[in-house]
Ligand SMILES: [Zn+2]
């Protein structure tokens with residue numbers, strides 16, 4: 001146990017000291033690839049850019065059970081205007097737990113099938129999972145497990161969530177174009193600002209199914225530059241959330257048709273664009289049950305939390321959605337994390353990485369003999 005804790009801390013320290021943002025995880029990838037090779041994995045580098053895939057083959061037939069870690073950091077603007085990378089979402093801890101679990105699986109040996117280690121770039125911009133699948137990294141995988149460190153409000157040190165229900169998210173932007181005019185002659189123009197105001201009110205009146213979690217908000221409204229000109233342009237942005245992928249599809253269509261219809265009522269042209277999407281979680285219940293067993297063995301009944309939902313997005317959810325044959329589960333590690341994820345001052349109890357690593361190690365052993 002002592003050795004595992006020390007190894008986790010050493011790996012974390014190394015990765016924490018070299019934070020790299022989405023698709024630029026070059027040193028991070030080289031470090032993970034070298035460590036996996038040393039542990040006995042066949043390693044493929046530069047998968048989907050900076051991704052790394054490690055394979056441990058038992059030589060015997062059986063399933064392919066995989067662990068996924070994300071690799072990218074977040075960028076924060078400094079007072080001097082420069083950008084500083086910080087592992088404020090705990091992806092350094094995720095990498096440490098997955099790598100050390102991988103090393104221990106290789107050392108212990110696996111009874112059958114293969115273990116696959118998926119080191120995915122660019123989670124923070126929602127593109128890494130899709131890129132890894134496009135590169136074929138998940139084609140032969142049967143079971144895939146992910147894990148995220150959780151804020152204190154969701155799990156304490158010594159507690160683990162077997163099923164983190166991430167929420168679907170869609171970001172939509174809209175450009176409205178009317179007709180500029182001198183403000184003394186408003187009847188000669190078509191105000192994109194007035195149309196935009198009506199759009200905001202109409203969007204605020206859209207309601208999601210109260211039995212499901214969800215929301216639609218206007219998050220951007222820019223219009224007008226000069227006090228005596230009727231503005232011809234307005235730029236709007238919307239953030240949509242839903243716990244259901246089906247509901248999100250409907251919501252997305254309603255937002256886009258509402259923007260167009262309201263703008264048209266004012267004689268204003270509207271262009272809408274989907275700027276980003278992330279699906280809601282759809283896990284395999286047999287793997288979630290397996291996670292419950294592994295957690296119970298590690299932290300006892302008291303540390304096994306119920307499934308918990310969060311309004312945050314996570315690009316892991318693309319995996320089961322794009323590959324319906326792939327079975328997945330996603331755990332949330334309690335580690336007294338404060339003040340919050342995506343806060344540059346984020347800190348957590350490092351000893352809890354031992355629990356996270358042990359659970360991943362056991363999960364793979366259990367999944368291989370399912
Ligand atoms: Zn994040």
Ligand SMILES: [Zn+2]
Nearest residue numbers: 089090091148
């Ligand atoms: Zn994250």
